[in-house]
Amino acid sequence: MNEQNQIILGLGSNQGDRLKNIESAIESIHNEVGTVVKISNLYESPSWGFESEPFYNCAILIHSYSNADEILHQILEIEKKLGRVRSEKQGYQQRxxxxxxISFNESVIETENLVVPHPFLQERLFVLVPIRDLDSNWIHPINKKHIAELISNFEGKINCVLVQKMKSPLESIHLEKYNYIIIEGNIGAGKTTLVNKIAEDFNAKTVLERFADNPFLPKFYEDQNRYAFPLEMSFLADRYQQISDDLAQFDLFKDFIVADYHIFKSLLFAKVTLTEDEYRLYRKLFEIIYKEMPKPDLYIYLYQNTERLLENIKVRGRSYEQDIEADYLEKINFGYLDYIKTQKDLNVLVIDISDKDFVKNQQDYLYILKEIQNKFKN
Incomplete structure (x- = not known):
């Protein structure tokens, strides 16, 4: 899964309860379009290009997997829902x-329905000043100027008046209270995608399993009996080394650590794949290593039913996974759930996402965040 798109949106209102209009738009965007990561201060400024009541303006940074056309369609629907009626008259109007x-990553977009960045952006302080509040390193993709440079052209002419500070919806979700979060799940559950999404939204360091680098994995799916033991030993050694290294390297610029696996999965998968004799030997080695491993502050298990797992595996298209059988996935699921039941000193949260799609549906992602938040409160 690729990184999320970083999109800056400009919001304005000069009719009715301007503050309420802006707040309602931000709430709708966060719930329906993408995660509102940052919000600028709210400013009042004169209308631009026509005579009218002054505007309230702000800018927001959102993260989303949607493309620019999808974002445009969604925000037009939100405008309509909030009562905006577009007139056929030419020129600027009250709204x-x-x-x-305002920006879509660092892209330049010119279509019949959308131009990004706006051709008059560098002339609009009511857009530039809020963008500056976002602490964005965004540079105009055409003239290659930073926001501060564009604003400097208006020295002595700044007419944006600060109204109030605004709060991001994420400010109430304190994931940084957990120094070390693990998100686990069966093959195809979406754990790595969720880890990356949370890390991008909440400024976290990721620890991601390096399964793709394991030379025994494709061979294992072709001949499980022959390659099960070297595969599991290889995974155990690699997981131990990676966790030891990554957790020891403190990152001053990140708020917490989020990982897409717990080293216990080594034992769980080994129990499914190894013969009885191999498993006994493997467990002895595992228990020596396990004692040295740090325990997470929160362990999240993403449960998906077998049917959804098979669908996800097919969609992501890894050739060596296409012959995985339902019975194998069910054994893995049972193994995880049995493990969770026995871990009395582990802070566990099980989230059933069998009917969720947190990549395509923003509400499903917010549901997961709410479950994590509720766990913290309890």
């Missing part, structure tokens, strides 16, 4: 709410 795509 209850106005939501514009």
């Amino acid at each position: 209850i709410i106005d939501i514009d795509i």
Whole structure:
């Protein structure tokens, strides 16, 4: 899964309860379009290009997997829902709410329906000043100027008046309270995608399993009996080395660590794949290593039913996974759940995502965040 798109949106209102209009738009964007990661201060400024009441303006940074056209369609629907009626008249007009795509990553977009960045962006302080609040390193992709450079052209002419500070919806979700979070799940459950998404949204360091580098994995799926033991030993050694190294390297610029595996999975998969004699030997080695491993502050298990797992495996298209059988996945699921039941000193949260799609549906992602938040409160 690729990184999320970083999109800056500009919001404005000069009709009715301007503050409420802006707040309602931000809430709708966060719930329906993408994760609102940052919000600028709220400013008041004169109308631009026509005579009218002054505007309230702010800018927000959102993360989303949606493309620019999808984002445009969604924000137009939100404008309509909040009461904006677009007139056929030419020129600028008053509006209850106005939501514009200011930037989409570092892209230059020119289509019939969308131009990014806006051709008049460098002339609009009511957009530039809020963008500066986002602490964004964004550089205009055409003239190659940083926001600070663009604003400097208006020295002595700044007419944006600070109204109030705004709060991001994420500010109430304190994942940094957990120094070390592990998100586990069966093959195809989406654990790595969720880890990356949370890390991007909450400024966390990731520890991701290096399964793709294991030379025994494709061979194992072709001949499990022959390659099970070297595969599991290889995984155990690699997981031990990676966790030891990554957790020892403190990152001053990240708020916490989130990983897509717990070293216990080594024992769980070994129990399914190894013969009885091989497993006894493997467990002795595992228990020596396990005692040295740090325990997570929160262990999340993403449960998905077998049917959904098989669908996900097929969609992601890894050739060596296509012959995985339902029975094998069910054994893995049972193994995880049995392990969770026995871990009395582990802070465990099980989230059933069998009917969820947190990549395509923002509400499903927010559901997961709410479950984590509720766990912290309890």
